[in-house]
Structures are given as structure tokens and as C-alpha cells.
Amino acid sequence: MRAQALPTAVDSKRYLALSGGVGGAKLAAGLAQALPAESLVVAVNIGDDFEHLGLTICPDLDTVLYTLAGVVHPQQGWGRADESFGVLEELRRLDGDSWFSLGDRDIALHLLRRQLLAQGLSLSQVSAELAHRLGVTVTVLPVSDQPVRTTVHTDQGSLAFQDYFVRLRCEPVLRGLEFKGAAQARLAPALRELLASPELAGVIICPSNPYLSLAPMLAITELRESLRALRAPVLAVSPIVAGDAIKGPTAKIMRELGVQPHAGVIAELYADFVDAVIIDEADAELAGTDSRFVVAPTVMQTLDQKTTLARHCIALAEKLRS
Numbered sequence: 001m002r003a004q005a006l007p008t009a010v011d012s013k014r015y016l017a018l019s020g021g022v023g024g025a026k027l028a029a030g031l032a033q034a035l036p037a038e039s040l041v042v043a044v045n046i047g048d049d050f051e052h053l054g055l056t057i058c059p060d061l062d063t064v065l066y067t068l069a070g071v072v073h074p075q076q077g078w079g080r081a082d083e084s085f086g087v088l089e090e091l092r093r094l095d096g097d098s099w100f101s102l103g104d105r106d107i108a109l110h111l112l113r114r115q116l117l118a119q120g121l122s123l124s125q126v127s128a129e130l131a132h133r134l135g136v137t138v139t140v141l142p143v144s145d146q147p148v149r150t151t152v153h154t155d156q157g158s159l160a161f162q163d164y165f166v167r168l169r170c171e172p173v174l175r176g177l178e179f180k181g182a183a184q185a186r187l188a189p190a191l192r193e194l195l196a197s198p199e200l201a202g203v204i205i206c207p208s209n210p211y212l213s214l215a216p217m218l219a220i221t222e223l224r225e226s227l228r229a230l231r232a233p234v235l236a237v238s239p240i241v242a243g244d245a246i247k248g249p250t251a252k253i254m255r256e257l258g259v260q261p262h263a264g265v266i267a268e269l270y271a272d273f274v275d276a277v278i279i280d281e282a283d284a285e286l287a288g289t290d291s292r293f294v295v296a297p298t299v300m301q302t303l304d305q306k307t308t309l310a311r312h313c314i315a316l317a318e319k320l321r322s
């Protein structure tokens with residue numbers, strides 16, 4: 001009698017990416033190319049979220065969703081491509097709040113989010129529903145279903161995050177950051193489950209702003225402690241290249257906090273849980289200074305570059321696991 005053929009082993013490895021907005025979404029897009037959809041979970045910062053015009057705005061979640069759906073504004077990296085601003089123009093005419101640039105298509109998504117939240121769905125459930133409706137098959141979820149809101153302490157007083165970031169264009173000098181709600185926040189249920197799962201093959205910390213995007217996530221005790229205790233490798237991609245940020249105010253913020261912007265700083269900030277830090281080829285001379293540094297091309301403009309960096313991350317996680 002012939003032995004029954006064994007079923008083909010199903011590769012059930014899963015990767016977790018921790019992401020802020022634009023920079024993180026780029027690597028998430030590369031990971032979505034390099035991995036099957038069921039093998040990737042992207043957990044996103046909610047510190048930038050706020051209530052505006054009666055809507056719950058989740059800029060980083062939407063940036064990741066729009067990027068993965070292929071509908072993000074290609075130059076801005078946030079908001080929708082092919083957008084119109086009829087509502088905003090009318091708001092301006094009526095002397096309403098128009099400093100935060102919400103396009104018409106974007107407002108439609110926000111109305112839907114409002115409706116689903118009002119029906120009692122959690123932010124994770126709403127995000128899953130929005131992902132589905134946008135045709136995104138990768139799992140995208142907020143780091144928590146409870147609010148965490150970033151307050152920026154500056155030389156002009158304490159400011160809500162978007163007041164500082166968008167209305168004042170990061171001009172005030174930063175003195176400190178506070179993540180309101182982080183002490184009480186629990187991880188989103190699917191994230192907690194993944195962090196405890198033997199299927200977790202690695203955690204990839206995307207090249208998002210470590211102070212504005214990743215710190216609010218890591219301020220949730222449950223996340224930081226899970227990463228510290230994790231058996232699967234944790235690796236981070238440095239957002240600093242040749243002493244400057246690829247995009248956004250990371251380098252300015254670091255200088256204001258008295259930190260010299262260099263790629264290696266990420267290894268110090270995440271020292272208690274990170275196993276490897278990918279730094280750019282432009283910073284290759286740092287490689288010898290810390291055994292955790294690994295050099296790879298980290299500048300992502302094209303989809304090919306995003307996918308190449310994603311493959312480097314996956315290969316590194318595999319190497320660290322073996």
C-alpha cells in the first residue's frame with residue numbers, strides 16, 4: 001500500500017511592521033510586494049489622530065491604507081491622488097476651519113469611518129472594513145483601539161499634534177512630548193494575538209519618525225514589554241541617512257531635543273528590544289561601530305526600491321532566526 005502523501009507544509013510565518021505615516025507606508029508597500037497578504041500585519045501609530053469638524057481623523061492609518069490601495073497622492077505621500085477640494089473651498093468661504101487640508105474623496109472615507117464608529121465598531125474593526133472597501137488585503141490595524149494623543153510641548157506652549165505639525169508647520173521649538181492615553185491603552189486584540197503567536201517570524205520597525213510616530217506606539221507598556229520579551233527578531237530601519245531625515249522634521253526635532261541626528265541613534269532609542277538596525281549605504285562607515293548595524297539601500301522612491309528594502313528586512317529576519 002502506498003503511503004499517503006503528506007500535505008504540503010503551509011508556510012504560516014507572519015511579519016509585523018510597525019509604521020507611522022509616509023516613510024513607514026513606503027516600506028509597508030514594499031513588504032506587501034515581497035510577502036503574501038496573509039503574512040503581513042501593519043500596526044499603525046494613532047498619536048496623530050484627532051477630532052476635526054466632527055470627524056475622527058487618523059492620518060497615519062489612512063496614509064498606510066491609501067498607499068497599499070495604490071491611491072495615495074504620489075508627491076505628498078498622504079491624502080488621495082486625483083483629489084478635489086470642493087468642501088474645503090466652501091468651508092473657507094463660510095469662514096469654517098480650513099487649515100487642515102481634507103479633500104472630497106478623503107472626506108467620504110471619514111464620513112464612512114464616522115458612521116462605523118457610531119455603530120459601535122472598534123477602530124480596529126473600522127480599519128479592517130475600510131481596508132476591505134479600498135481593496136487592501138494586507139491586515140492594517142491601529143496599535144490600540146483606545147485613543148493615544150500626542151501633545152507637543154514647545155516654546156509656544158503645549159500644542160495638540162496636528163496644531164504643531166500642520167497648522168504651525170513644526171516651526172515651534174520642541175521641548176518635550178507627551179502621549180496622552182498611552183498609560184491606559186491596551187494593544188489592539190489582533191496585535192496582542194500576533195505578538196504571542198509562534199507564527200510571528202519578525203518585527204520590522206519602519207523608517208518612521210522615532211519621536212513623533214514610533215514613540216507614541218512604544219509608550220504603550222504592553223507593546224514595549226512584548227518586544228523586549230519576544231523570541232522572534234526585531235529589526236529597525238533607520239530614517240536618518242547621512243545625518244539628515246529623508247523627509248519630514250526628524251532631524252530638526254532631534255537637534256531641538258539635543259540629540260545629534262545620525263543613523264546610529266535608532267540603535268540607542270530601541271536598545272532594549274532591537275536585534276538589528278538597517279542603515280543606509282551612505283552611513284556604511286558606522287557599520288563597524290555596532291554589531292547590530294546592517295547596511296542596505298534604504299532610500300525608497302520607486303516600488304522596486306521599496307520591495308528591495310523589504311526583501312533585505314525579510315532576509316535579515318530569517319538570518320537572525322537561524
Ligand code: FO1
Nearest residue numbers: 021048058059062078079099100101102166
Ligand atoms: N499634512 C500637512 O502638512 N497638511 C495638511 O493639510 C494635511 C492634511 C491631511 C489630511 C488627511 C490626512 O490623512 C493627512 C493629512 N496631512 C496633512 C498629513 C498628516 O497630518 C501628517 O503627515 C501626519 O500626521 C504625520 O505622520
